[in-house]
Amino acid sequence: MKRLAAGLLGLSFAGLSMAAPTACRYGVYGEIGKSPVAISNPTSNGADAPERYTFVDGRRGDVNGADGLVRCAEGAVSVRQADGNYVVQSRVALRETPTRFKSHGTELAGMLIEPAQAAGKPPLVVFVHGSEKTPGIGGYYPYVFAAEGLAVFAYDKRGTGASGGDYTQNFELLADDAAAALGRARKLADGRYSRAGFFGGSQGGWVAPRAAALAHADYVAVGFGLVMTPLEEDQQQVVLEMKEKGYDDASVAHAREVADAAGEVMASHFTGGYEQLAAAKRRYASEPWLHKVEGEFTGELIAEDESDLRRTGAPRYDNLNILWRYDAVAALRALDIPQLWVLAGEDREAPNAITQQRLIDLKRQGKPIDLYVFPRTDHGMYEFTQDADGTRHVTRITDGYFRLLADWIRQQDRPPYGAGRRLP
Template identity: 50%
Template sequence: MKHLLGTALLLLTLPAVPAFAQAACTPGTYAAPGGDFVVLVKSPAVAAPGLRYLFRDGRRGATSDAGVPLACGANDVTVNGKVWAPIAFRETPATFDSVGTKMTGVLIEPPGAPDAKRPLVVMVHGSERTSPIGGVYGYAMAAQGISVFVYDKRGTGGSEGEYTQNFELLAEDAAHALEQARSMAAGRYERAGFFGGSQGGWVAPLAATRTKADFVAIGFGLVASPIEEDREQMVSEVRAAGLGDDAVALVNRLSQATAGLLLSDFRTGYDALDAVRAEMADKPWAAKVEGEYSGAIARMPNDMLKRIGRARVDNLELIWDYDAVAALKKLDTPLLWVLAGEDREAPIETTRGALLGLAKEGKPFDVYLFPDTDHGMFEFTTNADGSRSVTRITDGYLKLLGDWIKGDARGPYGRAERLTPR
């Protein structure tokens, strides 16, 4: 969850987009009679007239890719020789107020007669600055028979205010979004709650303590503070490099030193940082350590840190020592948490331990893990230099989210492993 870079996916190498393979497609969601679907949307990552596509089983790419697994017609798509028809969603734009800020959103409802037993979910986005309105994930949820409210985070898209990553303020926004969605869908839903991905794993549970929520679902989020995230990322890096306990102990000390700077607003902590720098000086691998922010801090001279460290690293109002466990302890709401087994952005060990401990104490938490996946539930290939290239969203993830939100999670879901007992 790269706070300073916006979206976690910046670390993952996307495949190159080759020349257009077919005629232009029409944005929309198209469904097979058996329930499969594909979402086609415009995306800044795909050159026009190409569209981003996402299948229920997690296959993704651009309609301009060579070998794309669909063919577009005037008002339909053909997949494996069968015609899939468009889903005529009901989409209602909205504005609402949150803490004196005008926010924009859209309610997406499946077609057909109003269904008072349909679930309603508010999508709580991650650290990205892009608008989720018109994106693949809201439609992928709605295509599974769920009413979905998507909204622009403050300071992004059509929402006013300043962009921030302050979990308290973002949770207020999410709570107001749920209240707005309930009002708009009155009489056409039974249960209402949140889904949060990545940074939304901090925000959505907190929002559920501010307003009544019937459920919370989280994908690849953390039950750890941003400071702990930084430390765990560095530990993951040195372990991946084949280094031992001495290296782990050193990056732990580095994280502790940089945390001291952050928590003092860069006023104090320089002696501790200098001591760790001295220990790192003869370690060739130390120059490659990154973490979430500690590597960058360690490589900046103290005079620069004193002048611009806060502006460079601490300009988004993050709560660095945020107590995620405390928010979860306040919840008696059913919660789904889905872990990416090889998550480099949000290493899972602390999170898995906290969730399983809370479930053992009686919290109504369901925890699933998809092995061999990175942040975003992406499967990947590993390149010669150790970097990863995304291939697809792992099969079963989107269906698990949809079924669980509808109260009907039975599985199996691809290679998912359920970590909590039924």
Template identity: 50%
Template sequence: MKIVSIAIALIAVAAATPASAQGACQPGTYRAADGDFVVLVPSPAVPEPGLRYQFRDGRRGATNEAGAPLACDGGAVSVGGKAWTRIAFRETPATFDSVETKLTGMLIEPPGADPRRPLVVMVHGSERSSPIGGLYGYAMAAQGLSVFVYDKRGTGASEGEYTQNFELLATDAAKALDTARRMAAGRFGRAGFFGGSQGGWVAPRAATLTKADFVAVGFGLVASPIEEDREQMVSEVRAAGLGADAEALVGRLSKATATLLLSNFAQGYAELDAVRREMAGKPWAAKVEGEYSGAMARLSDAELRRIGRARFDNLELIWDYDAVAVLRKLDTPLLWVLAGEDREAPIETTRGALMDLAAAGKPVDVYLFPETDHGMWEYVQHPDGSRDVTRLTDGYLKLLGDWIKGDVAGRYGRAEHLTGKR
């Protein structure tokens, strides 16, 4: 799954605050009396002295934007004219070894030493940025969870080479949970994983390698990377209003590129060339992307033979990864949250697989947030089919926090509860 840096435009929800008034904002997490919270962190996308903010209900933006729904003065934060209290997290740096590689992490704990507090390890998506000091770790900790975040191998301060080998990444995640358990000994109860996007392949497998009391996944796939590529292209041609012939053609394209990938680029060239001939002259063909098939189709046969493997198969990805087989082995309670209009990870196959697992008696709890794209983003769609995201959908962060605490109750924004017990 690709990670795209997106500029977020927010509709003002409170009286406009001059940008100059936000210069005194200090990084931290601030809580209201009713449990609401806002996280403020530095971001490369926000010019100094501004900070990125994230509210529990999904509003996100920059503190130095006109109309920001908070005010800062001398390090204090107020929202709607009421002062919010800074949460004094306990933050403990960590290093741990996994498969002869030293990885770097951080344990974030709310105040106090509650022996029943859940402990969650955050498992990355495909991004190469560091989650240490980022929004999501603090957003989870603000809901009363102890949170362990760490830099994947080859990213941030961790050693090793960046990879998308789910089995190796799962071993790292299992070591991260073992490390977090030792660090928080006596100060936690149940412990498990949360994985977003590509982390949906990694976190369940990690739970088969070490003791885990729960696994939560947001906008992940129960499908292989090859299936993801095909479903993305089908989603693209459907969004363009094309018919069954176009769907069948991109299906043949995906089959040809899969042959190349699974044979280490030894076979599949003739099949791909036949699909190229079918696509020639179709005005929509140049816009088909998928994860990789569109780019492969637009390379000449000579170019693909020369650079194809180096360009498309250089991250140890397990192309035919059997995600369903992993979940069949897993008896740990599982939360899966789907983005209803996910173009990056189309949900049709994943939803069907999860419903089958639930019907077979697996402890699977499935929620769907309608009209959201990958990352649980709400969006505005333009006539040409392009989308601009607006905010994280309301209820998503709270659902994650409550489910991990075993305290799910009431409604979570527009979430639809598809299966599992409340």
């Protein structure tokens, strides 16, 4: 899947616990309770890519970037104040314990981050990756959680950062890795935490619930994830694209037929489904929308010649071991622990109308699920501005999102959480 498979630069394990290229250590700066800022690894390609800053209220950007909000020079982090002056922020004391653990014979790199002086025993949360190839160690989520007073275990997904193995998007294997991560975290933090569970973002929403069942976790939280198959994700992206472009219901239904046909080829791992796809392309060959369809993979498959798909489709489009018919509903039915789902109200990459309905249905069946939706946000809980042609420009992570996650994990409820609303 084109967006899920986007690769980003990995960092060495040694560098993650030492200095970033700008000579400012990754970590939390400022005062707890006064919107501290997390300095984390880059999220873009290139050896000279700048580190990122992330405030607990969701403001984000490049350190020493054009917006000038956070600077780093000679090891000192400073933040621009309301009057335009910069004030140096002290690094918050955290206990960071690097470790290594094994899953299915592969050695993975992990890091336990704990408050240096905790009042009582904080909850322990294992951060589960999305589809990114950037390391989990040194990322912004673990440090933002630490800024909220949680104990956090971050690890590099197999095939990324300092972990061994090959990069994959096989949800069951990744869930085994996440369960092993929680096992290691529990041992490292033994006697110093209250409850232990998972947070998974995006693709982590497929992985974390499965891992929670395997590891007998106390809770699981998911941000902008889906309760559907990856095939349904592609289909729903196609439907949303068609609706946003103003096509009528009949055209939307026809485009969905094309997406379903492309999905059959993908789900067969390119061993079948070609006749159905060819028939759909012939049926709608004269439609102006046919070659404007994108989805997660449908647009790429319908643009290809069948002979090319048969020869090289699998290594090009299906080389990540994705379980295309993964039963996300069954994974949630297997859980009786508290779940939090936080969805982006205008998510283009992971349209969530079906997810919302399935979560509501599971809640009606007695599952302990809390469901929040933040309006005017896209995938990643990003607020945005939108041009007349529909192009979106990310501005920040929506305010209240991080605080909601931390409060829920702490078993607290202190609304309002920005514009987020809890669905009944």
